[in-house]
Amino acid sequence: MSRLSERPVTAVVGEARPHESAALHVTGRALYTDDIALRTPYLLHAHPVCAPHAHAMITRLDPKPAYDVPGVVRVLTADDVPGINDAGTKHDEPLFPTEVMFHGQAVAWVLGESLEAARIGATAVEVDYEPLPSILTVVEAIEQESFQGAQPRLERGDVAAGLAGSTHVFEGEIDFAGQEHFYLETHASLATVDDDGQVFIQSSTQHPTETQEIVAHVLGIASHQVTVQCLRMGGGFGGKEMQPHGFAAVAALGARLTGRPVRVRLTRQQDMTMSGKRHGFHATWKVGFDDDGLLQALEATLTSDGGWSLDLSEPVLSRALCHVDNAYWIPHVRVDGRIARTHKTSQTAFRGFGGPQGMLVIEDILGRAAPVLGVPAHELRRRNFYVEGQATPYGQPVRHPDRLDRAWQQVLESSDFERRREEIARANAENPHRKRGLAITPVKFGISFNFTSFNQAGALVHVYKDGSVLINHGGTEMGQGLHTKMLQVAATALGLPIERVRLAPTRTDKVPNTSATAASSGADLNGAAVKNACEQIIARLAPVRAQLGVATTWEELVRTAYHERIQLWAAGFYKTEGLSWDAVAARGEPFKYFAYGVAAAEVSVDGFTGAYEVDRVDIVHDVGDSLSPLVDIGQIEGGFVQGVGWLTLEDLRWDVSDGPGRGRLTTPSASTYKLPSLSEMPADLRVTLLDRATEDGAVYGSKAVGEPPLMLAFSVREALREAVAAFRPPGESVELASPATPEAVFWAIEGGRD
């Protein structure tokens, strides 16, 4: 076992503890960025001037009339930008555009003494537009060859030969939707300047370092003049990996120009209208099976809907390509990926980061093919699992496939799968109007950033003279429990009760050059860095402990060490070893390990309306040796339900008519965009952590948990397909739209009736 994964006998990691801020969250005492803003004197409020066109040139922009509005202090336009007028890293995202690229895009910002003054001021800014033709759907983009970024190809073996040698060949296509993050806290930034013109930004950001870099380049100053702090986020889900930078830059620019604190906080409607979402995809595919239902070859083209600019679309696409196999061995593979440019928000990271989209393609294929192959879907899936010694299409050996087998077997048993399947078949035969469906699906998800350089992290650990400990690390807290885990790691590494350790907010002047808290790797990377810092301190204390004897208290040890002039603080660092990734060739071993999980879901569907309920879900998920079991179970439940929302409820719609509203998001609020809530929770949800699952390559034997459980939700989509099939003659392939809303389920049932 590696030093990194070894766990002492008495360890605070592994204890079931509540989230470190749980009490603050539920009593409303937890502070978020905008709470701090509203406690700040002399505050200015920013409001955007939003374009009413999906695509247009700005022919005139006159801020003057806004200054007649009482309370308006300053209008920010492109002329005010001292540095680079761009909010992204690809230089395709002008902060103040001359060409409008989506409906609702901000073309200027107004600062006011009150938000109301800024809002009225924004309506007074005069803007003339020359509307241009717009592209809204992926299908339109494909027809017009509107693409952006790289077009990678993932290839192994000889697809033509594989298809030729197959006894069953199927072709199909699917167009599936994206997803709104709907974090409870919308985008928020607060910027202040000091006497030296340095900028301090509090931002709801998953990537403080990149927020710092973008603010610096917009202002034309160096990174050491910009400090970004993230206290906590009320959810990020990937939506705050890149999207906060522009809002932070607006606040920072306003603060530099006025000398006053500036607050940007979007309303829900602005947030949904202006910020990027999960990529929807369009996929065409051809697949071959042999007589036993074993996959022989897959040929596919995946086109993601990137929206107006690239931001994270390229890495999201890479991860989609790396997950089209999900848990299945496919000897011959060729998958082409491309990114459509459309006149919509810039689609971005969202829990799973393309992985769910890649997996949806293969799970859809298996679900559609099973009845035609005459093999039950769960049996078809099981037969195609990876076995030891096989590698993914990009060349990474699949380590520990036996864990997937174990999780699968455990779910089959604990869910009483076979007996319920028979019982459901009997019940369905008797009930023509209400059918039940039961399905089981696997998840295999690669952990690490594909881009090798991002797999590094830092930490700063201070031991004060009284023996109390303050830790800082490069990760951000968005509700996922990272800080809870880091406190447990530090307490374990130092051998202290957790009460002796406190955690300070994430700041770029404490730990520099950090990666985004993303790719589920927050605990792996920062945990190893925290552990490293603690171990440096423990090593320095060892000679003092030898002098004083093992019975000495921590306080005495620290006091003595101080007087002996021993450094009581340390900076920790970690980089994940053994990774490689060639993005152009789409080959390498980009992942430290795979996280596995299995879910079985049962649904019941009403044949008259398509309305359905999720009646029971059984999950076994692999988190290695959990750092914090309560947190991990919360992540599994939350991820699963968020996935169910994406696949079955959440329905983003844009106005695709040729009318004046073309390009407008028509579902910009909670009243028009249906999210899963308590009433959509499965009536019976059973989550178990896979046992005997120590991960040798990660901190204290744990595994990442943030994203993989989202993809357990395929079980619900496949259960709906089973239920729809029960309304139709046996042996028919069932096509299901995504999201499989009650309406879509109704049409799937109808499709079989005529």
Ligand code: MTE
């Ligand atoms: N859980 C909560 N409560 N809120 C969030 O915003 N984001 C998810 C996941 N779980 C999120 C969450 C996403 S997209 C990722 S990548 C991981 O948490 C990031 O945190 P980690 O790396 O510490 O797991």
Ligand code: MOS
């Ligand atoms: Mo998560 S989508 O990697 O922020």
